[in-house]
Amino acid sequence: xxxxxxxxxxxxxxxxxxxxxxxxxxxxxxxxxxxxxxxxxxxxxxxxxxxxxxxxxxxxxxxxxxxxxxxxxxxxxxxxxxxxxxxxxxxxxxxxxxxxxxxxxxxxxxxxxxxxxxxxxxxxxxxx
Numbered sequence: 001x002x003x004x005x006x007x008x009x010x011x012x013x014x015x016x017x018x019x020x021x022x023x024x025x026x027x028x029x030x031x032x033x034x035x036x037x038x039x040x041x042x043x044x045x046x047x048x049x050x051x052x053x054x055x056x057x058x059x060x061x062x063x064x065x066x067x068x069x070x071x072x073x074x075x076x077x078x079x080x081x082x083x084x085x086x087x088x089x090x091x092x093x094x095x096x097x098x099x100x101x102x103x104x105x106x107x108x109x110x111x112x113x114x115x116x117x118x119x120x121x122x123x124x125x126x127x128x
Contacts, residue, residue: 009112022107041077
């Protein structure tokens with residue numbers, strides 16, 4: 001199943017609470033009106049207090065122990081390949097880009113935003 005993952009960083013000088021409020025109550029509904037029909041599931045995560053996974057080990061790079069790089073991680077489960085193609089088409093639409101860009105400029109650091117499509121992998125995992 002295809003997932004689209006978006007990493008967001010709040011606009012400099014904006015409080016986390018204002019960032020999250022705008023994202024949840026303005027941006028998400030704005031996007032939902034345009035692409036919601038293509039999405040099977042949509043989850044948001046707000047990471048806090050992240051540290052270098054190898055903190056304390058001799059091979060750890062201490063330059064990366066500065067907390068969380070992103071203020072929100074959004075994971076969209078895309079319905080199917082047709083929906084992915086339509087999502088890409090809509091994302092390239094000039095009017096869609098204008099509307100979304102204007103809103104993003106109100107609450108996030110657009111230069112730091114990252115997105116990509118990923119395949120979900122499930123299996124036995126850590127429990128055997």
